[in-house]
Amino acid sequence: MKNNIIIAAIAALLVATAFLTSNCNQNQGGTQSAAQAKETGPKIVFVNADTLLANYEYMNQKQEEFGQREAKADADLKARGRALEKEFMAAQEKIQKGLLAPNQIAVEEQRLGQKQQALAAEQERLTRELMAEGQKLQEELNKTIKSLLADIQKEKGYDYILSYGPGTGVLMVNDSLDITQMVLERLNKKEEK
Secondary structure, three states: OHHHHHHHHHHHHHHHHHHHHHHHHHHHHHHHHHHHHHHHOOOEEEEEHHHHHHHOHHHHHHHHHHHHHHHHHHHHHHHHHHHHHHHHHHHHHHHHOOOOOHHHHHHHHHHHHHHHHHHHHHHHHHHHHHHHHHHHHHHHHHHHHHHHHHHHHHHHOOOEEEEEOOOOOOOOOOHHHEOHHHHHHHHHHHHHO
């Protein structure tokens, strides 16, 4: 009986050894398959979105111009607001000194109220206009980059071009797959023409 237990244990060890040996061979074969798959598998590259946006000269120029228009519009509205505030203060001073009759006060309040409404409407119009311009700029950027990436994808035979940077779903990358510089060179060269 003791011999049967020993024989069963040896048989179990032989089966376990055979199983482990076959798994090791499969894993080594799997590594070779992965290497082969790397050569024949999908071609994946990435673009660093932050670097692309920071170094795309044409778009930086457009964004700078947009920022200047935005700052000018803001400064203009603030100046008009300060001028209107001075008019309110002057009217209030006249009222306190008794220089305006009751019917003149009503006319002045109405005039200043209309100016205030016009200024608010102008501010709203400029805000909408600047938002639309900013959105158009963003759409232009997206269209230009997508078009260029489509050309590169076709030319190089890439299956996937990923965006890498904060907020993207890509957590880690192999730097050898980075095509950001090539994309930047082509974007900047395209805009020089």
